[in-house]
Amino acid sequence: AQKVTQAQTEISVVEKEDVTLDCVYETRDTTYYLFWYKQPPSGELVFLIRRNSFDEQNEISGRYSWNFQKSTSSFNFTITASQVVDSAVYFCALSEARRGYSTLTFGKGTMLLVSP
Amino acid sequence: GAGVSQSPSNKVTEKGKDVELRCDPISGHTALYWYRQSLGQGLEFLIYFQGNSAPDKSGLPSDRFSAERTGGSVSTLTIQRTQQEDSAVYLCASSRGTGDTEAFFGQGTRLTVV
Numbered sequence: 001a002q003k004v005t006q007a008q009t010e011i012s013v014v015e016k017e018d019v020t021l022d023c024v025y026e027t028r029d030t031t032y033y034l035f036w037y038k039q040p041p042s043g044e045l046v047f048l049i050r051r052n053s054f055d056e057q058n059e060i061s062g063r064y065s066w067n068f069q070k071s072t073s074s075f076n077f078t079i080t081a082s083q084v085v086d087s088a089v090y091f092c093a094l095s096e097a098r099r100g101y102s103t104l105t106f107g108k109g110t111m112l113l114v115s116p
Numbered sequence: 117g118a119g120v121s122q123s124p125s126n127k128v129t130e131k132g133k134d135v136e137l138r139c140d141p142i143s144g145h146t147a148l149y150w151y152r153q154s155l156g157q158g159l160e161f162l163i164y165f166q167g168n169s170a171p172d173k174s175g176l177p178s179d180r181f182s183a184e185r186t187g188g189s190v191s192t193l194t195i196q197r198t199q200q201e202d203s204a205v206y207l208c209a210s211s212r213g214t215g216d217t218e219a220f221f222g223q224g225t226r227l228t229v230v
Contacts, residue, residue: 037221043205045221091159103149103172104219106159 002027004094006107013082013114021077021110023092029053031097034068034075035104039089048090051075082114118142120222122208128228129198137193137225141210148191149211149219150183154204162206165191166213198229 003026013019025034036048049059051068059066063080079086089111093104121140129135141148150162161175165185176182180198185191195202205226209219 042223043226044223045207045209047218047220050218093159099172103161103164103175104151104159105161106151108158 002029002094002096002105004092004105004107006090006092006110008110009108010111010113013112015084015114015116016081018078018080019082019112019114021079021090021092021112023075023077023107025073025075025092025094027094027096029096029098033095035093035095036066036075036077037091037093037106039091039109041088045091048077079112082112084114084116087112087114120208120210120220122206122222122225124225125223126226126228128230131200131229132197134194134196135198135227137195137206137227139191139193139208139210139222141189141191141208142220144212145210145220146188146213147211147219148185149209150191150193151207151209151221152177152204153207153224157204159207162193195227198227200229203227203229 005024032053034051038046038048049066056068065078067076089109091109092107095104123138146167148165151159152162153159163170163176163183164172167188168185180196183193205224207221207224209221211219
C-alpha cells in the first residue's frame with residue numbers, strides 16, 4: 001500500500017539557516033507523482049512542487065530546492081536562508097497511476113518554526 | 117471563482133446532529149476532492165468526484181458520511197449523527213480533470229462536535 005513518511009514532526013531554526021525536510025515514500029506503482037504542500041497558519045494548503053517518477057532531476061526555485069532519489073524512495077525539500085515567513089507545516093504527498101492520480105496520500109507533516 | 121471556496125469556515129454542532137459542509141470549486145474544474153485533517157490522523161482522503169459521479173469513495177470513514185455533487189460544480193459533504201471523533205478540518209480541493217494532479221485547496225471548514 002502507498003505510504004508517505006515525514007519523520008520530522010517539528011523543526012526549529014533561526015532565520016538565515018538552511019533547513020531540509022525529509023520525505024520517504026512507499027508505492028508499488030512504477031508511475032507516480034510526488035508533491036510538497038505548505039500550510040501556513042491561515043490553513044490553506046499551498047502547492048509548491050510536483051515531480052513525476054520518471055524525472056529525477058533536482059529542482060531549484062529561488063530559495064527552495066528538491067532532491068528526488070528513487071534509489072532511496074526519498075523526496076527531500078531544502079529551504080536555503082530560511083525566513084520567518086517560511087514558518088508553516090509542510091506536507092509531502094504521493095499520487096499513483098493505479099488510482100488515476102486522483103487522490104493524494106499525505107505524510108503527517110513537518111512543522112517548521114523560523115525565529116528571528 | 118478565483119479559488120476553492122468552502123463554507124462555513126467554522127461550525128460547532130452538538131453530538132448527534134447532522135451537518136452539511138459546502139465546497140465551491142474553481143470554475144471549470146471537473147474533479148473535486150474532500151479530505152479531512154485531524155490531529156491524530158493527519159490528512160486523509162475521503163472522496164473524489166469526476167463531474168457528478170464519485171468513482172472513489174474509499175476514504176469515507178462510515179456510512180454516516182456522504183457527499184454529492186450536482187451540476188458538476190458545488191459539492192456538499194454531509195455527516196449524519198455527528199460524533200466527537202468527527203471534529204476536524206474538512207478540506208476541499210479541485211483540479212482541471214482526471215490525470216491533472218495539481219489540486220488547489222480551499223481553506224477548509226473547521227468542525228467541532230461538542
